Amino acid sequence: MKGHDVVRPVTLIDSPVANVANIARVLRAAGASLEVTSDPLAVLRSKKVVLPGVGSFVAAMEWLRATRIDDALREIALRRTPLLGICVGHQLLFDSSDEMTTTAGLGLIRGRVSRLATSLPVPQIGWNRVRFNGAALFDGIEPDTPFYFVNSFVAADVPDEIARADYGRAFTAAVQKNNVYGVQFHPEKSSGPGLRVLRNFVWM
Template identity: 45%
Template sequence: MQHMTPITIVDYGAGNLRTVQRAFEYVGAEAHITGDPDVVRQARKLVLPGVGAFGKAMERLRATHLDEAIRERVAEGVPLLGICLGLQLLFDESEELGRHEGLHLLPGRVRKFDISLKIPHIGWNEVRIQREHPLVQGIAPGQFGYFVHSFYVDPADPEVVLATSDYEIEFACICARDHVMGIQFHPEKSQELGLALLRNFATFGE
């Protein structure tokens, strides 16, 4: 079995952490959960999960100094994976309930769906790979991810878009620039596709 560096899952009070942890363990990776910024500063791979409101999540990250710890480790080259709200937090800002500043790790902003379909977008949608990256290596076409979201990321740089999906409009659902990566849908709930993505992150750079 390929070696996998231990994974640190960031706990800032917003996420289904145990499900993510179990999914990583299922693919053979060691994963632990922490809300301690000093532990984050020692992490060799980071996962930022999350559900809920962007502004509240950033407040909690700032209040616990986890935002600083995450940015420091990313600057040092540590791989980071954002999941659902965690992907959105990687970007510069969000228009959810006002304007809120994000982590500034990927360029662009988070926008609300302005469509006729029911919001939030809940359910299975096809994920279409747009370009190569280790996170999406070996992902076969025609697979589906499980989405639960009312907002979507609008990257300023199209090169960060690894995959798209459709909900009346086309939107980015997997993004990455080098070692900073994010997934809009829930890989821990997305069966074969989700487990493949988590395995790819767990072996990233090994």
């Protein structure tokens, strides 16, 4: 082992509203040396942060507020520490969500999360093709590669979009603003291409 040359320190937020074990395993496979934590001080000390989430935006946001991790995330975003939100973690980055009533999000990225407006089955479940611009998060990935999505809510038409997909209509598959990244799909469940996205984040 060459120490820091072969692994990169990443902090994974240990949210109860997430499948943390799966993401942890794949982040390690991507070369991350992980600290899994729900301590806001540990978040503030981080070099890189991953914010996972599944299920309810409202429950996830309540937990972030209760633990004060919300403020810690805003603070590290100001310092340009790289942050990656996954699925509901991605949705939490935006201004608000209409999941139940309107709930404020972290407000790190402009836009609003709302229910998929489509006649297609909701939740969307499956491998949807993602179109991206030249963002570094998608380095080495073929255009139109399918990633695994399972979601009822999305952000759409947001200014910081770096990838989109279609489900009845176009929605935001990934965003980036400065060092804040979000992906609506599950990279940890998207086989090789998903692993590549995580590796790109871990090593950027």
